Amino acid sequence: MTQWSGYLGLILQGALVTIELTLMGSVLALIMAFLAGMGRVSRFFALRWLATVYIEFFRGTSIFVQLFFAYFVLPLIGLELTPLQAGVLALGLNVGAYAAEVVRGAIQSVGREQYEACIALNLGRWQGMRHVILPQALLIMLPTFGNNAIELLKATSVVSLISLADLTFQAQVVRSQTGNTLVPFTTILIIYFALALIISWGVRSLERRMARGLDGVRV
Amino acid sequence: MDWDWNFVWEIMPTLIQGVKITILATLLGSVLAAIVGLGIALARRSPNKALSRTVGFLAEFIRGTPLLVQLYFIFYVLPDFGILLPPLVAGVIGLGLHYGTYTAEVYRAGIDNVPRGQWEAAKACNLSATQTWTNIIIPQAIPPMIPALANYFIAMFKETPLLSAITVLELMNQAKSVANTYYRYIEPITLVGAFFLVISLFSVVLLRWLEHRYGKIER
Numbered sequence: 001m002t003q004w005s006g007y008l009g010l011i012l013q014g015a016l017v018t019i020e021l022t023l024m025g026s027v028l029a030l031i032m033a034f035l036a037g038m039g040r041v042s043r044f045f046a047l048r049w050l051a052t053v054y055i056e057f058f059r060g061t062s063i064f065v066q067l068f069f070a071y072f073v074l075p076l077i078g079l080e081l082t083p084l085q086a087g088v089l090a091l092g093l094n095v096g097a098y099a100a101e102v103v104r105g106a107i108q109s110v111g112r113e114q115y116e117a118c119i120a121l122n123l124g125r126w127q128g129m130r131h132v133i134l135p136q137a138l139l140i141m142l143p144t145f146g147n148n149a150i151e152l153l154k155a156t157s158v159v160s161l162i163s164l165a166d167l168t169f170q171a172q173v174v175r176s177q178t179g180n181t182l183v184p185f186t187t188i189l190i191i192y193f194a195l196a197l198i199i200s201w202g203v204r205s206l207e208r209r210m211a212r213g214l215d216g217v218r219v
Numbered sequence: 220m221d222w223d224w225n226f227v228w229e230i231m232p233t234l235i236q237g238v239k240i241t242i243l244a245t246l247l248g249s250v251l252a253a254i255v256g257l258g259i260a261l262a263r264r265s266p267n268k269a270l271s272r273t274v275g276f277l278a279e280f281i282r283g284t285p286l287l288v289q290l291y292f293i294f295y296v297l298p299d300f301g302i303l304l305p306p307l308v309a310g311v312i313g314l315g316l317h318y319g320t321y322t323a324e325v326y327r328a329g330i331d332n333v334p335r336g337q338w339e340a341a342k343a344c345n346l347s348a349t350q351t352w353t354n355i356i357i358p359q360a361i362p363p364m365i366p367a368l369a370n371y372f373i374a375m376f377k378e379t380p381l382l383s384a385i386t387v388l389e390l391m392n393q394a395k396s397v398a399n400t401y402y403r404y405i406e407p408i409t410l411v412g413a414f415f416l417v418i419s420l421f422s423v424v425l426l427r428w429l430e431h432r433y434g435k436i437e438r
Contacts, residue, residue, distance in 0.1 A: 060419030196283035
């Protein structure tokens with residue numbers, strides 16, 4: 001009879017690493033999304049161009065390839081990264097590129113009259129963005145950000161391939177030590193699904209909170 | 220470490236072999252995803268509550284868990300039940316099932332977007348259920364789906380490097396084996412990235428054309 005409790009501890013340790021990666025990756029992705037998304041609608045050609053190159057590059061190459069690039073190629077040009085740093089960097093930059101398009105779409109979907117009202121009230125470009133456009137755009141972005149966060153959670157499984165001890169990695173360890181495949185893989189599938197449910201529940205309740213007081217402002 | 224063109228030419232034939240498998244996996248996976256998605260979409264519309272709920276939950280579960288873990292599941296767990304699959308077949312089934320849950324949503328949206336009036340008109344003209352589907356609904360539902368489906372097939376293409384984790388000798392795996400043999404990572408991994416980037420840039424153009432050709436879609 002296998003001692004499952006010890007192995008369960010191992011898998012829970014992996015779950016902590018997965019959660020840590022998801023959180024840190026999400027923070028980086030959020031920062032990149034706003035930088036690149038606002039860059040895409042900037043007045044300056046250079047900024048627009050830079051943001052477009054970033055977005056197309058990271059959406060165009062696979063997350064897996066980016067991770068391997070960060071972990072195996074960057075050290076050769078003198079940038080040594082731990083597996084965790086490489087993982088957060090690749091995940092954050094990759095998902096950030098997808099989320100940047102969400103930011104751009106949401107900003108552009110705010111009605112023209114809102115922009116005109118900003119001008120009429122003599123708000124500066126940044127003031128208008130900060131107080132009028134973004135509060136409305138944020139609500140449009142949120143559901144898609146939730147989906148992006150779930151995509152990020154799923155993508156974290158790839159870091160097991162650069163020897164970071166996340167859920168998937170620990171399941172492989174348990175598999176090689178016990179010779180049992182069904183139990184570890186089923187367990188981590190359920191844990192991943194539970195984490196995804198938590199994210200979508202969290203985003204939904206955040207959405208309800210932020211929509212408070214906005215009834216009737218937007219349809 | 221410097222970029223070595225001679226080395227690039229030396230490894231090119233190996234990488235091209237990988238490219239072939241990558242493309243083959245994408246094509247087969249796309250066909251399977253298109254079929255599985257249709258199956259899921261139809262099952263979810265079924266009047267049988269038990270069937271539609273079960274399929275709905277399963278699709279949600281597959282969409283909420285990482286493709287990598289699903290691939291491991293198919294490749295390592297199914298043999299315990301006597302189903303021994305070659306790596307490429309396991310990979311194609313994994314891709315097809317995973318993306319089938321996404322294409323199901325495209326089918327659902329496409330069918331729901333056919334106006335109610337069309338259904339009512341079909342009934343008023345005394346068409347049978349089969350006639351309604353084949354002559355009225357499907358011809359109107361398919362064109363708007365095409366760009367969205369293509370989008371997922373491109374996304375699937377970018378996930379094929381994951382198949383290297385279950386020992387499919389696709390592009391990423393060939394690159395890794397080359398890198399491990401000669402202990403040079405910079406050229407193989409960069410070439411893989413460049414390959415995916417080039418294909419993605421072409422596919423962006425193709426998508427724009429599809430969107431232009433088959434009308435507007437939600438983005």
